[in-house]
Amino acid sequence: MLGIVKADGRKIPLGATDWMCFPNLFVCDCGMALKGQQNSWHRAGRAHQQAQRIKALMENDCITFVEMGVRLGITRERVRQIAANLGYPRGRKRRRVCTIHHHRERFTNSVTAELRELRVISERWNFTFEPIMRDSYGIYFLRRRIMLNGFLCQIGSLCQHPLDYTVIPRIESHDFDFFLGRSIDGWAVIPQKEMPLSGTICVMGRPK
Ligand SMILES: [Zn+2]
Ligand SMILES: [Zn+2]
Structure with a gap:
């Protein structure tokens, strides 16, 4: 078979994309869906650690993507990508949950x-x-x-x-x-x- 042999021993047929070589989606325990990537590489990488921290921060619906980015030293866009990969609702929807929660809190305390x-x-x-x-x-x-x-x-x-x-x-x-x-x-x-x-x-x- 014509193809390229990568440094790690993977054989990639000519014209094939990574996606075709690794058709199975793999979900790491950090929650990220991986494709065309080996678990050991991913676990050692920053994305895996960031995903775990983002997962913890996501528990609090009051923290914005911007604030998460500042804490993790990454951009808002990167937070958005990781959050989307983890299957969390988009930023606007989260803000809405937060807003309702705050209105309710304010309402019951000071009406x-x-x-x-x-x-x-x-x-x-x-x-x-x-x-x-x-x-x-x-x-x-x-x-x-x-x-x-x-x-x-x-x-x-x-x-x-x-x-x-x-x-x-x-x-x-x-x-x-x-x-x-x-x-x-x-x-x-x-x-x-x-x-x-x-x-x-x-x-x-x-x-x-
Ligand atoms: Zn992971
Ligand atoms: Zn809130």
Whole structure:
């Protein structure tokens, strides 16, 4: 067979590419898919070490490719290539995961007094507290709606009058499970089907 014999003893037929000589994809335990490359060479090389470090850094979705590049002393483009080879999502998609995570964090820590109170209450009662994300233009979380223990809750403030009655606020849509009304005395929990019309004046503790 006509061909070239390489220094390591590999015989390469004329006109054949490396890909044809090594048709099997090999995946190293660092996660990189190798083709036309011997494992021992790869393991000794920088790509293998870089892949392992990148894999560790990828666990944190807040680190950008640029920052990884700075830490590893390689370019952003090289990080992108290695990450793609390891099968990680592209940079923009990762940033999005990071952004959502930060918005959620900021939201649950520093939103309205109502939500902060509800979070404390749900912790005390061991309820799950899940902010609801609206994702049409940009990312934001609803301030007046929350999932508590799997129930969709509408949050509102009950306007309390000195003469012992309470006014039900106006609510835009009624597709919730519970209404949580905040008043000076605490929270009123009203199931959706028992929800009085908005503007209703009621005396708390007495059914309307
Ligand atoms: Zn490797
Ligand atoms: Zn982040």
